[in-house]
Structures are given as C-alpha cells and as structure tokens.
Amino acid sequence: MAAMAPGGSGSGGGVNPFLSDSDEDDDEVAATEERRAVLRLGAGSGLDPGSAGSLSPQDPVALGNSARPGLPGEASAAAVALGGTGETPARLSIDAIAAQLLRDQYLLTALELHTELLESGRELPRLRDYFSNPGNFERQSGTPPGMGAPGVPGAAGVGGAGGREPSTTSGGGQLNRAGSISTLDSLDFARYSDDGNRETDEKVAVLEFELRKAKETIQALRANLTKAAEHEVPLQERKNYKSSPEIQEPIKPLEKRALNFLVNEFLLKNNYKLTSITFSDENDDQDFELWDDVGLNIPKPPDLLQLYRDFGNHQVTGKDLVDVASGVEEDELEAFTPVISNLPPTLETPQPAENSMLVQKLEDKISLLNSEKWSLMEQIRRLKSEMDFLKNEHFAIPAVCDSVQPSLDQLPHKDSENSGQHPDVNSSDKGKNTDIHLSISDEADSTIPKENSPNSFPRREREGMPPSSPSSKNTVHFDKPNRKLSPAFHQALLSFCRMSADSRLGYEVSRIADSEKSVMLMLGRCLPHIVPNVLLAKREELIPLILCTACLHPEPKERDQLLHILFNLIKRPDDEQRQMILTGCVAFARHVGPTRVEAELLPQCWEQINHKYPERRLLVAESCGALAPYLPKEIRSSLVLSMLQQMLMEDKADLVREAVIKSLGIIMGYIDDPDKYHQGFELLLSALGDPSERVVSATHQVFLPAYAAWTTELGNLQSHLILTLLNKIEKLLREGEHGLDEHKLHMYLSALQSLIPSLFALVLQNAPFSSKAKLHGEVPQIEVTRFPRPMSPLQDVSTIIGSREQLAVLLQLYDYQLEQEGTTGWESLLWVVNQLLPQLIEIVGKINVTSTACVHEFSRFFWRLCRTFGKIFTNTKVKPQFQEILRLSEENIDSSAGNGVLTKATVPIYATGVLTCYIQEEDRKLLVGFLEDVMTLLSLSHAPLDSLKASFVELGANPAYHELLLTVLWYGVVHTSALVRCTAARMFELLVKGVNETLVAQRVVPALITLSSDPEISVRIATIPAFGTIMETVIQRELLERVKMQLASFLEDPQYQDQHSLHTEIIKTFGRVGPNAEPRFRDEFVIPHLHKLALVNNLQIVDSKRLDIATHLFEAYSALSCCFISEDLMVNHFLPGLRCLRTDMEHLSPEHEVILSSMIKECEQKVENKTVQEPQGSMSIAASLVSEDTKTKFLNKMGQLTTSGAMLANVFQRKK
Incomplete structure (x- = not known):
C-alpha cells in the first residue's frame, strides 16, 4: 500500500x-x-x-x-x-x-x-x-475505529x-449525522448514549424534518422562478423600450419588491410609522425585516434619499425628435451644425431656468422649420412622382431574356435585407463580373422599415449608393451572363429551386409589392383569408389594418368587402371591442369624407340592423351616433333618423334601445331641418314611455336636453314643448277622475322637470341685461348649492350657457334685475310668471290629495323650479301666487270650507315643494306657521285632514323636518280648542313611524300622555292609534311598559265601560298592530283583552253597537289568525273569543258566522294534532329512520342511472 x-x-x-x-x-x-x-x-x-x-x-x-x-x-x-x-x-x-x-x-x-x-x-x-x-x-x-472494513484492504x-x-x-x-448539512441540529453527539434503541427513530425524525424544509425551499424558489419567467419582458419588447425611452417598461416583480423595501425603510427612518404599518399590511406577501426576502444574491441599493441626491449628478439627455413624415439626413444635420455651434456658450452647460428655456425654444424652432421643410419636399416628391408616372404610363418596359427573368423572380429577398444597403451588387462567376443595378424609388423607400431605410444608415455606407430620383421606376436590370447555355437548360436548371406560384398564396408571395397602390391591392386580396384564421380574442388587432386598407384601396368592391369584414369581425363584440371599431369608423370617416361614409359605411349598418345578436345591433346603434358629425346633413336627418326610429320601435333589447336614444340625442345636436321637429317630438314621447328604466334614464340624460336645445333655437321651448306637456297632464287629470294613470303623469312631469334648466338658460339668454354680461375683472363665485344636482352634464345650466364664469356674471345681473328693476320687457320671464305658474297651480288643485305618488312628483317639480330660478324669484313670484289662492285666515272658517282649496293637494305641494326650498330660520318659521294655520283651520271647519296628512307624510320622510313637525304638533297639543287637540293627537300616528326612539321618548310619549288625560273624551280616544303605532315600532322595554299601562287604563277603568267609540278604536288598533307587535305584548295583552271585549259584546243590548263591535272583532281575529299562537293561549283565549264572536254573528251577520265556524274548526284541529303528536314522540324516531333509509336507497338508484334526460323522465311515468 x-x-x-x-x-x-x-x-x-x-x-x-x-x-x-x-x-x-x-x-x-x-x-x-x-x-x-x-x-x-x-x-x-x-x-x-x-x-x-x-x-x-x-x-x-x-x-x-x-x-x-x-x-x-x-x-x-x-x-x-x-x-x-x-x-x-x-x-x-x-x-x-x-x-x-x-x-x-x-x-x-x-x-x-x-x-x-x-x-x-x-x-x-x-x-x-x-x-x-x-x-x-x-x-x-x-x-472499530481506525480499522478498515472487512474485505477492503487498506x-x-x-x-x-x-x-x-x-x-x-x-x-x-x-x-453519526443525518443526511444533510442544511442544519447543524442533525449533528447529535448524544446518540451514542446507552439508549441505543432510539437512535434510528431520532435519525428518521430529523431526516423527515430536513426533507420537509428542503421541499419548502425548493417550492419557494420554483415559485420565484415561475413569477420571474412569467413577467420576463420579451426580447422584442425590450428592444422597443430601448429604442423608444418614452415608452415605460412594465415593472418587474423583483423591482417592485425592491422598491417596496426601500419605501418602507424610508417611512420608518422618517417616523411615518402608521403609514409604514399600512404599507406593510397592503404588501403582506413580503417580509420588510429582511432584505434577502426581495430575492437571492441581490445587493441592497442605497436608500431613497441617497438615490434622489445622486440623481441630480446625472445629466439627462434630451429626446431627439424628427418629423413623422420623413427621416433626417445627416448632410442636413451637418448644415445645422454651424448654427447650433454658434449659439451662446452658456447653452453648452446646464444653467438656470432661463438658459434651458432659451435652448428649448431654439430647438422647437429648428424642429418646426425641419418639419415645414420636409413637408414641402414631400409634396414636391409626390408631384414629380405623379408626373413621371403619367409620362411613363405607356412606356414599354425593356424585355428581359427568358433565361434571366426566372432568376429575377427567384432572387432571394434576404440578400437585399442582409446587405443593409442598396449599392451595385457585384457577383463573380468564373472570373466574370456581373453588375446588378438596383434603382429604388422614394415610394419603395417609404415602405421599407426604418431600420432598413437609407435614413438609418451611416453616412459612409450611403455614399456608395446610386443617386435615386422620384422619377425612377421600380425596375431591376440584369445583365446577361456570358454563357452559351440554352434557355431550356437554364429553365430546367432553375426548376430545381423549390418554388411554386400555382397556389393563391404562392402567387401573392411571388409578386412583391412595388408601390403603395400594389400594397393596398395585396392587402385587399389577403385580408379576407387572414381574418378567419385569427383567434376571436385577438381579432381587434386587425382593425387598423382593415380600416387602412379599406380607406386607401382603389376598388369599391374590395372596400365594401373589407368594411363588411370589419362589422363582422367579432361575433359578439364586447364594450371595449365595440369602442375600438367605433373609433376606427370615426377615423375612417374623417379621412374619406361624408360622401364615402354615406356610400360605404351606412350600408354596413343597415345590413346589421336586424342581426340576431344584440351586440351587433348595439354596434349599429352606437355607429349612427358616432358617425353623425361626418354624414351629409340630408342623410343625417332622413336615413339615419329613420334607422334609429325603426330600432327604437322594434328592438326588444333594452341595451340597444338605450344606445339608440343616445344616438338620437347626438343627431338632435346636429340636425337643422325644422320639418323634423315634430318627428323628434314623437320620438321623445315614445322614449319617455319606454318600459325600460335604462331607456327612460338615457332619454332624460341625453335625448331630452339635446332636443330642448334644438327647440330653444327654433323658439318652440315655451310656445310648444312645455305647453304641450302641460296640456297632456291636464288631459290625464280630466280623464282620470275614476282612475288616474300615475305612470303617464310621472312620465310627463319628469320631462317637465328635466326641461327646467333649459328654461332658465333661455330666460337668462333673453334677459335685458344679456348684452351687458361681459367677462371682466374678478368673476363672482357660484354657491355649490345654488342649483339642484343635474342628472347629466347636459342638464347643467353652466354647460347650456357655455361656461361657469359666464353663468356667474349672468346670475349676478339676474338677481340685481329682479330686486331693483323688475321684469318689464322681459318676455321669457313674464311667460313663466304669467302663464306657466298659474297653469301649474291650477293643475295642482285638480290632483287627488290621497295619491302620495302624485303629491311627491309635483313637490319635487316645484322644489327644482324654485331652486333653479332662485330665492328672490321664489319669494316675489311663486309664494304670492300660492298665498293668494290659499288665503289662510280664521275669518274664512265656516262649515262650507270643507270643499275648499285647503283640502286639495295645493296645501302639501306648497308646503313641501315651495316652503322647503330654503332652510334659513325665517323660511322654517314660515313653514311652521303655515302648517299650524292649516291644522287650525281644518280642525275648526270640521274638514277632512287629508291635505294635512299628506304634508306630514311628505315632510316626515326627511329626518331634518322631524323637530319642526313636533313643534307644530305641540302647538296643537296646547291649543285651546278640543278640535285642534284631537287633530294633533291623530297626526302623531303618522309621525311615530319615522321618528327615532329618542324623540319618541322625549317628545311624542309625553305629549300623548298629556292628551290621554284631556278633559274631552274625543281627544283621549284620538290618542289610541298613536299608542298602538308606538307598540308596533318601538323596542325600548321601558317605553312599551308606559304605553301598555296607558292602554290598560283605557280598558280597565270603569269610566270607559260604556264608551263604545273607545272600544271600537282599541279593537281597530289591536287588529292593525297586533301581527307586527312584540309577541309578548300580543300574547299577554292583545289577545286576552280581545277575549274580554268579545264576552262583553255578547251582553250588549243595542244591536247596532253589538254589530259594530262584532265586525271590528272579526277583522282583528282574522288578522291575528296568521300569527303563531301557543296551545295554552289558543285554548284559553283565542278559541273562546272566536266562539263568543260566532254567537254574535249567528244573530246579526250569518255570512260572517260561516267563516267563523271554519276558523274555529281549523283552530280546534291544530290543537288536536298537537295533542295526538305528543304520545307518538317515541314512534317519530323510528319513522324518521325508515324515511331516511328509503331516501338514501332512492338517491343511490338515481345516482346509478347513466341514461339520457329523456329516459330519466320515463322513470316517473306510470306503466300503461
């Protein structure tokens, strides 16, 4: 070893x-x-x-x-x-x-x-x-340590x-280590303890933990990579951003997270802690404590303050601007160089603002001169090109040898692209030079992309180009090769190039467009084949191409086909796609003029007018409005108006009719044929009567103001439009004595209301001071609340007048004229005062005062009229006319006043429509005094209180008037006349439902308790409905107990035992409020006392009184029978009370007795069913289990069925 x-x-x-x-x-x-x-x-x-x-x-x-x-x-x-x-x-x-x-x-x-x-x-x-x-x-x-493994030497x-x-x-x-270095926790030196059995388990646990952590890390990294890849800007877009710095590149996720971190850091450093907390909450996917959370291996940039300070050290280069019509040659730029170099030296370095402004002005001037120069050169070039084209139209192009012509067709296009320029191309063939001279005209240059155009080449590359003039044609000359091959051999040799012009596409590819006209022809041929193969969601990208081709194509038939494609481009275009098509149509119309719009675009609209898809019909309706300014006026007021009229009458889609109304409004803004006035009025009435709220709203917002503006120009606003609507309202009221058509009344009255701004603008424009209204000096400000909020900008008086400043000057002169000089010679305002107001007040007197909707509509109309014409006009012209008719004085009190004007709708409309226009203290006092006088006069004359009730209902709908109404009622509570006190007690019933519980406790209940102890029994009885309403609406326990005690005193006090009218009022109140009252109050108070009253009524001797009480008891029991009643209450009080009532009806009203018998029988069955169900409680569990089992089996069988719907339906058919 x-x-x-x-x-x-x-x-x-x-x-x-x-x-x-x-x-x-x-x-x-x-x-x-x-x-x-x-x-x-x-x-x-x-x-x-x-x-x-x-x-x-x-x-x-x-x-x-x-x-x-x-x-x-x-x-x-x-x-x-x-x-x-x-x-x-x-x-x-x-x-x-x-x-x-x-x-x-x-x-x-x-x-x-x-x-x-x-x-x-x-x-x-x-x-x-x-x-x-x-x-x-x-x-x-x-x-053992230090030894090799067995069998492995060394x-x-x-x-x-x-x-x-x-x-x-x-x-x-x-x-002994777990299989990872990701955590040092896996190094466990204690694993060699005596307890060796736990070693494997602990190792497995650590490994599982590390594996889980690793998977989470991998998942997070993959998510980051995915997001980065998704938001990666394509290469071509990055080039676009670099070449066009003004285009802002979309922010990347990484950049966003880094900026978020820097912003949060800035906020914390500058003690914007709350803002930082909010910012962190809005970016809960980012940890602002750790920079590494932004991304991996990303250095942290300086803070925002340092970046801002450093930004000032960098000089921002200005943008190079060129005219869009042409590029700028370098020789022209060189010609301008001495001019720029001769500028003052202060312009070379950044100086204060005045120097930079001077530079900017000079640069703008140079750019303007350049633009003018190039536009003139472009005109000269085009004129020369047209002259040369006309000269050479009949000139025969030199023939090219057949052996060479195929090579021309097959010359690879990429060679010219790769060369980057157009000099003479020299090709060598066996030592022989063959020159190919390419002469490109300016027209061809205009079709070459910018990066391939000569303007983008360096000067040294363009110097080698041959001079080209606008007169040169797009002809390419080839020299014959110095060869002796036969033409047939050449043709056979070139046939090996895999090219084919047999197909349509091959034919188009083989013919390169050589002029703008041929480009348009080629696009016209190719677009119909391209469109069907483009995804529906991306077809709007073709709109500019289609429109441009349709605009410039010389063939009418092709243009018609292209416009047909445009209108049928998307099967069901949404809002954005329709807007895009409309924008294109308007651009097309601006370019081609009214004649071609009429001849080419309108037929496309006419074809789609009955399309099955509402989106297509919607496009037609919107197109008519968008194209209106660009159509001939004869077509606008005839064909287009007829199309829209047909769609309004026949189309069933609300959205389409809404668009038709808006387009009609635009047509009314351009129409100038007075003969169409009455046709427009009929369209207006049809639109106002449309069943769709959308259409009616569009009529008020667009069509009616536009039509009113035209009517004003014709002088028909006062003489025809407003008078016609007033006459229609009068006719409705005459015909509706037995049943008023409230919908039509609302339609006409809302139209009149929408015409108020136009009427006031007419009054201002025809005023004696209109010629003096000049804008000079400081313009007075208009109060924000001077006019009611308009439904649309077209109903804004400042829009109708022209500007808010002009309106302010006119208003100042208007107020001065009314206060100082009067209305002499002011015809338009005199018409309002002497004709419009008297007719309106007369109409108001004919309205049924019990019709809450009519009263409300007229109140809103007078409120808008008075607010629009101003406070001076209201106080001096409107109020005196009402006061003359009403004549509120106690001297006029007599028994015949019951049919007077005080009982009509004039009272509530004057109170709620005129007296509430302004809310200063004197105005409120006037309103309070008027209501007090009306209450007093109606009470003392024993007249119906309907007009006063209508006033209280209309005013009570607004919480701002609750205190005022309570003041009026307190005046009645302390009045010396019992009739007035009785009226006040009955008015509390109307007011309780809308007043908050605090006012009820502090103002209403004390007043009612005062009246309940009144010496006059009629006053006490009059408080009962108000007490009942409190029991129905209030939830405060303390308040309910006070009311309950008061009602109990009425029922149990011996002095009221023989008070038939009191018992009748209590029974009526119980029947009205019982179903909605608190259940405890109903069970413990209402039903037991009804039982007592039924028992007492059995002992009544006078049949008329007995029948009266029995009838009211029958109504009360019928109302309470729909409530949940407990078994004890049913047995002890409800059923006995019904039996007593049946005893009365057997003798007095047999027809009621039959109904009562069925009610008693039904109640008895309910009681019996409850009694029978209790012993069967033990059986109910088994029954429910059986039913659940059956249900489960049935559903399982249904789930196993895989047959069609028709076969499934047969399962439930009975076998024959």
Missing part, C-alpha cells in the same frame, strides 16, 4: 469511493498550483522536510501528533507545497490545509474552516463536497491517487 501511494496511479482501496471525477480534477489542479508556487519561490531551494521551517504531516507539533506511517507520498507532497528558503516559509494553500484536516479526521476544525470560507464568499469545493456527502458521516456497525489507511484523503466511513472520529 505504501508503494502505491507515491505513484499516484494506484487503484487500491485507498481511494475515497464518495469522491466524484470533479474532485479528482480539483486535486490535480491544486497539486499543479502548489508546484507552480514552488517554482516561483526559487528553483533549487526546496524545503527540507526535517527543517524547522517545514510543516510536514510527521511534525508532531504542527499537526497535533497525528502522523501515520505509510504516507510518504503525502509527506513529500506537503514538503513540496511548503517549498521555500529555510528562513522564509512559503504560504500554504487553503486546499492543502483542508485536505490535511480531512485526512487526520479534524472534522470540527474543517467544518469551522468551511463555514468561515463560506461566509467570506470563498467556498472551497473540497470542503463543500465532503460535508454535503451524507455517506461521510454514516457509522458502519461492527467496524480502506482506512493510505489515500490513493496522489495523496487523496482516505475513505472516512470507518474513521474513529466519525459523527
């Missing part, structure tokens, strides 16, 4: 079986480096192994007395590695030290060396491979192959 070691070629057992080939290579490289080190230290001055300066393996001091016999090769290698003079020892290589430590089993020292090298970034392959090999740490059972002894370390599988200092 000792003899094999020095030789270095032995293949004995001394070779470590775990070392790979790369390890052997590393050893050889290390040995070579050691020999070179010896030569550098000086030839012939080898180190004596026995000298003091040497460090050999046999040195007991140097190597800890770990020398072993039989390693002379190693000793000599170490001696050579430490070669040098005796005085200055050579520097020992780290690899040699590592090898020595491993040989001598100083594994912990080697591990520490490996860790330090790893941390310093100088990882040693020998140590890495050793510690990553789990076999080096597995103990072989039964092998396994633990000599290292073969030039001093390589021996196998350590049997070393005495071996560690």
Whole structure:
C-alpha cells in the first residue's frame, strides 16, 4: 500500500469511493498550483522536510501528533507545497490545509474552516463536497475505529491517487449525522448514549424534518422562478423600450419588491410609522425585516434619499425628435451644425431656468422649420412622382431574356435585407463580373422599415449608393451572363429551386409589392383569408389594418368587402371591442369624407340592423351616433333618423334601445331641418314611455336636453314643448277622475322637470341685461348649492350657457334685475310668471290629495323650479301666487270650507315643494306657521285632514323636518280648542313611524300622555292609534311598559265601560298592530283583552253597537289568525273569543258566522294534532329512520342511472 501511494496511479482501496471525477480534477489542479508556487519561490531551494521551517504531516507539533506511517507520498507532497528558503516559509494553500484536516479526521476544525470560507464568499469545493456527502458521516456497525472494513484492504489507511484523503466511513472520529448539512441540529453527539434503541427513530425524525424544509425551499424558489419567467419582458419588447425611452417598461416583480423595501425603510427612518404599518399590511406577501426576502444574491441599493441626491449628478439627455413624415439626413444635420455651434456658450452647460428655456425654444424652432421643410419636399416628391408616372404610363418596359427573368423572380429577398444597403451588387462567376443595378424609388423607400431605410444608415455606407430620383421606376436590370447555355437548360436548371406560384398564396408571395397602390391591392386580396384564421380574442388587432386598407384601396368592391369584414369581425363584440371599431369608423370617416361614409359605411349598418345578436345591433346603434358629425346633413336627418326610429320601435333589447336614444340625442345636436321637429317630438314621447328604466334614464340624460336645445333655437321651448306637456297632464287629470294613470303623469312631469334648466338658460339668454354680461375683472363665485344636482352634464345650466364664469356674471345681473328693476320687457320671464305658474297651480288643485305618488312628483317639480330660478324669484313670484289662492285666515272658517282649496293637494305641494326650498330660520318659521294655520283651520271647519296628512307624510320622510313637525304638533297639543287637540293627537300616528326612539321618548310619549288625560273624551280616544303605532315600532322595554299601562287604563277603568267609540278604536288598533307587535305584548295583552271585549259584546243590548263591535272583532281575529299562537293561549283565549264572536254573528251577520265556524274548526284541529303528536314522540324516531333509509336507497338508484334526460323522465311515468 505504501508503494502505491507515491505513484499516484494506484487503484487500491485507498481511494475515497464518495469522491466524484470533479474532485479528482480539483486535486490535480491544486497539486499543479502548489508546484507552480514552488517554482516561483526559487528553483533549487526546496524545503527540507526535517527543517524547522517545514510543516510536514510527521511534525508532531504542527499537526497535533497525528502522523501515520505509510504516507510518504503525502509527506513529500506537503514538503513540496511548503517549498521555500529555510528562513522564509512559503504560504500554504487553503486546499492543502483542508485536505490535511480531512485526512487526520479534524472534522470540527474543517467544518469551522468551511463555514468561515463560506461566509467570506470563498467556498472551497473540497470542503463543500465532503460535508454535503451524507455517506461521510454514516457509522458502519461492527467496524472499530481506525480499522478498515472487512474485505477492503487498506480502506482506512493510505489515500490513493496522489495523496487523496482516505475513505472516512470507518474513521474513529466519525459523527453519526443525518443526511444533510442544511442544519447543524442533525449533528447529535448524544446518540451514542446507552439508549441505543432510539437512535434510528431520532435519525428518521430529523431526516423527515430536513426533507420537509428542503421541499419548502425548493417550492419557494420554483415559485420565484415561475413569477420571474412569467413577467420576463420579451426580447422584442425590450428592444422597443430601448429604442423608444418614452415608452415605460412594465415593472418587474423583483423591482417592485425592491422598491417596496426601500419605501418602507424610508417611512420608518422618517417616523411615518402608521403609514409604514399600512404599507406593510397592503404588501403582506413580503417580509420588510429582511432584505434577502426581495430575492437571492441581490445587493441592497442605497436608500431613497441617497438615490434622489445622486440623481441630480446625472445629466439627462434630451429626446431627439424628427418629423413623422420623413427621416433626417445627416448632410442636413451637418448644415445645422454651424448654427447650433454658434449659439451662446452658456447653452453648452446646464444653467438656470432661463438658459434651458432659451435652448428649448431654439430647438422647437429648428424642429418646426425641419418639419415645414420636409413637408414641402414631400409634396414636391409626390408631384414629380405623379408626373413621371403619367409620362411613363405607356412606356414599354425593356424585355428581359427568358433565361434571366426566372432568376429575377427567384432572387432571394434576404440578400437585399442582409446587405443593409442598396449599392451595385457585384457577383463573380468564373472570373466574370456581373453588375446588378438596383434603382429604388422614394415610394419603395417609404415602405421599407426604418431600420432598413437609407435614413438609418451611416453616412459612409450611403455614399456608395446610386443617386435615386422620384422619377425612377421600380425596375431591376440584369445583365446577361456570358454563357452559351440554352434557355431550356437554364429553365430546367432553375426548376430545381423549390418554388411554386400555382397556389393563391404562392402567387401573392411571388409578386412583391412595388408601390403603395400594389400594397393596398395585396392587402385587399389577403385580408379576407387572414381574418378567419385569427383567434376571436385577438381579432381587434386587425382593425387598423382593415380600416387602412379599406380607406386607401382603389376598388369599391374590395372596400365594401373589407368594411363588411370589419362589422363582422367579432361575433359578439364586447364594450371595449365595440369602442375600438367605433373609433376606427370615426377615423375612417374623417379621412374619406361624408360622401364615402354615406356610400360605404351606412350600408354596413343597415345590413346589421336586424342581426340576431344584440351586440351587433348595439354596434349599429352606437355607429349612427358616432358617425353623425361626418354624414351629409340630408342623410343625417332622413336615413339615419329613420334607422334609429325603426330600432327604437322594434328592438326588444333594452341595451340597444338605450344606445339608440343616445344616438338620437347626438343627431338632435346636429340636425337643422325644422320639418323634423315634430318627428323628434314623437320620438321623445315614445322614449319617455319606454318600459325600460335604462331607456327612460338615457332619454332624460341625453335625448331630452339635446332636443330642448334644438327647440330653444327654433323658439318652440315655451310656445310648444312645455305647453304641450302641460296640456297632456291636464288631459290625464280630466280623464282620470275614476282612475288616474300615475305612470303617464310621472312620465310627463319628469320631462317637465328635466326641461327646467333649459328654461332658465333661455330666460337668462333673453334677459335685458344679456348684452351687458361681459367677462371682466374678478368673476363672482357660484354657491355649490345654488342649483339642484343635474342628472347629466347636459342638464347643467353652466354647460347650456357655455361656461361657469359666464353663468356667474349672468346670475349676478339676474338677481340685481329682479330686486331693483323688475321684469318689464322681459318676455321669457313674464311667460313663466304669467302663464306657466298659474297653469301649474291650477293643475295642482285638480290632483287627488290621497295619491302620495302624485303629491311627491309635483313637490319635487316645484322644489327644482324654485331652486333653479332662485330665492328672490321664489319669494316675489311663486309664494304670492300660492298665498293668494290659499288665503289662510280664521275669518274664512265656516262649515262650507270643507270643499275648499285647503283640502286639495295645493296645501302639501306648497308646503313641501315651495316652503322647503330654503332652510334659513325665517323660511322654517314660515313653514311652521303655515302648517299650524292649516291644522287650525281644518280642525275648526270640521274638514277632512287629508291635505294635512299628506304634508306630514311628505315632510316626515326627511329626518331634518322631524323637530319642526313636533313643534307644530305641540302647538296643537296646547291649543285651546278640543278640535285642534284631537287633530294633533291623530297626526302623531303618522309621525311615530319615522321618528327615532329618542324623540319618541322625549317628545311624542309625553305629549300623548298629556292628551290621554284631556278633559274631552274625543281627544283621549284620538290618542289610541298613536299608542298602538308606538307598540308596533318601538323596542325600548321601558317605553312599551308606559304605553301598555296607558292602554290598560283605557280598558280597565270603569269610566270607559260604556264608551263604545273607545272600544271600537282599541279593537281597530289591536287588529292593525297586533301581527307586527312584540309577541309578548300580543300574547299577554292583545289577545286576552280581545277575549274580554268579545264576552262583553255578547251582553250588549243595542244591536247596532253589538254589530259594530262584532265586525271590528272579526277583522282583528282574522288578522291575528296568521300569527303563531301557543296551545295554552289558543285554548284559553283565542278559541273562546272566536266562539263568543260566532254567537254574535249567528244573530246579526250569518255570512260572517260561516267563516267563523271554519276558523274555529281549523283552530280546534291544530290543537288536536298537537295533542295526538305528543304520545307518538317515541314512534317519530323510528319513522324518521325508515324515511331516511328509503331516501338514501332512492338517491343511490338515481345516482346509478347513466341514461339520457329523456329516459330519466320515463322513470316517473306510470306503466300503461
């Protein structure tokens, strides 16, 4: 074994079986480096192994007395590695030290060396491979330390192959280690304890843990790689970003994480801790504590502040701008060089803002001059080209020999591309030069991509090009080869080139386009074949190509086909795709003009008008509006209007009709034929009456304002449009005495409401001061709440006028005119005051006051009218007209006032539509006074309270008026007249439902309790409905108990025993609130007291009173029968009460008796069923189990069926 070691070629057992080939290579490289080190230290001055300066393996001091016999090769290698003079020892290589430590089993020292090298970034392959090999740490059972394994001679002894370390599988200092170096936890020195049985289990547990951690790491790395690959920008896009710096490259995930880390670090450094916490929460997938979480092996950049400061040290280069029509030749640039060089020297270096502005202005001027120059040159070039084309139109092209012409067709296109330029191409054939002269015209240059165009070549490359003029044609001349081959031989020879023009595609490929016209022709032929093969999701990418070809193609038939493809490009285009097509159609229309739009685009729309897909019809409807500005006005007001009218009347899709309405609005903005006014009005009425809310909303937002603007121009807004709508409302009210069509009323009234902004704009524009409204000096600000919020921008008064500044000036003059000078000579405003308002007030008086919807609609209309025309107009023009009609004074009180104006809808509409427009203190006082007067007059005249109730309902819907209404009612509570107090008590019932419980407890209940102790019995009775409503809506226990006590006093106090009207009111209240009241209140109070009242009614002598009570009891019991009633309550109170009621009905109302008998029978059956079910409780479990078993079997059988739906249906058919 000792003899094999020095030789270095032995293949004995001394070779470590775990070392790979790369390890052997590393050893050889290390040995070579050691020999070179010896030569550098000086030839012939080898180190004596026995000298003091040497460090050999046999040195007991140097190597800890770990020398072993039989390693002379190693000793000599170490001696050579430490070669040098005796005085200055050579520097020992780290690899040699590592090898020595491993040989001598100083594994912990080697591990520490490996860790330090790893941390310093100088990882040693020998140590890495050793510690990553789990076999080096597995103990072989039964092998004592220092002995080789049985049957392997010298396994633990000599290292073969030039001093390589021996196998350590049997070393005495071996560690029992798990198969990984990922954690030091797997080094367990305690495994050699006496308890040897746990050794395997512990090892398996550690290995499983490490395996799991490794898998998680791999998974995380794979996820990072996947994300990086997904977001990797393609090569072509990166080129685009580099060539066009203004295009922002999308942020990469790694960049985003790095920026997030820097931003969070900046926030923390500057004490924005809350912002940092929020930022961390929004990026919960990132650990901001550790930079390594951003990515692997990524250096941390400086903080944001340092980056910002460093940015100022870099000079930002300006962008080179050229005109889009042409490039810039270098000789022109050289011509401008002296001009730029003669600029002031201050422009050469960055100076303050004025210098940079001067540079920018000069550069802009140069760019403008360049642009003008190139546009003029382009016009000259095109004119010359057209002249030459006309001259050479009949000129015969020189014939080319048949033997040469195929070679022209087959000339590889890539040669011209690879050359990068167009000089004379010289080709050598047997020493003979053949010149091929290529003359390319400017037209061809315009079709060459920029990177291949002459403008992009360096000057030295372009100097060799032949001069080309616009007059030169795209002809290529070939010289005949100086050969004597027959043309047939040439043709046969060239036939071996695998080219074919037999197919359509081959024909297109073989003919290279040589002009813009031929390019368009080629695109027109190819696009119909390309489109069907493009994915549906990507077809919108073809829209620019189709439109450009359709725009420039000379053949009308081809253009029609291309536009047909455009409109049929996508089967069901979504919103974005339709917008793209519409954008293209508008660009096409701008380019080709109105004649071609009419002849080419409109027929495509007409074809799709009845398409089965609504998305296609939607495209047609939107196209009509988008193309309206680019159509001839005759077509706009005839054909397009007819198309839209047909779609509005016939199309069933709401979305299509909505788009039709918007397009009609655009048409109304461009139409100028007065004869179409009445047709537009009919379309307006049809749109307003559409069953779809979407269509009606679009009508108010787009169509109606546009139509109103046209009507204003024609002078028909006041004289026709508004008056016609008012007349239709009056006609509805006349015809609807027995049943008003509220939908149509809402339709007409909402249209009038939408016309208010247009009416006010007309008043301002026709005012006496309109000529004085000039914008000069400081413009006054318009209050935010001056106008109601418009439904759309087209209903904004400032939009109609032209600007908010102009409107502000007009408003200032408007208020001044109303306050100081009046309305003399102001025809448009006088029409509003003298015709519109009186007619509206007359209509309001005809409305049924009990129709809550109508009252609400008119209230909103007057509110918008008053807010739009302003506070001065409301106070001086609107309120006086209402007050003249209402005439609120106690002198007019008489019994005949019951049919007066106070009982009509004028009262609630004036109160809620006019008096609530402004909310200053004087306005609120006026409203309170008006309501108090109305309540007093109606009460004293014994008139119906419907108008007052309508006012309370409308105002009570807004919590802002609850306090005000309670103030009005308190006025009634303390009024001297019992009639007014009684009215106030009844009004509380309407107010309780909308008021919060705090106000109920503090204001309502005290007032009701005050009224419940009123000397007048009628006032006390009037409080009962309000108490019942409180029991129905309030949930506060304390409040409910107070109300319950008050109702109990009404029922149990002897003074009320004979009060028939009180009992009737209580029964009616119980029937109304019982089903919705708290169950405990219903069970413990309502039903037992109904039972008592039914018993007392059996003893009533007066039949009329008995029947009255019985009828109300019947209604109450019918309402309560739908509630859940417990068995005890049913037996003790509900059924006995029904039986008492049946006794009354048998004598007074037999038809009710039949119904009561069925109700009693049904209740008795419920009680019997509950009684019968209780003993069968034990049987119910078995029955349920049987039913579950049956259900499971049935479902299993159903799950096994694999037949069709038709066969499955036959399973349930009865056999015949």
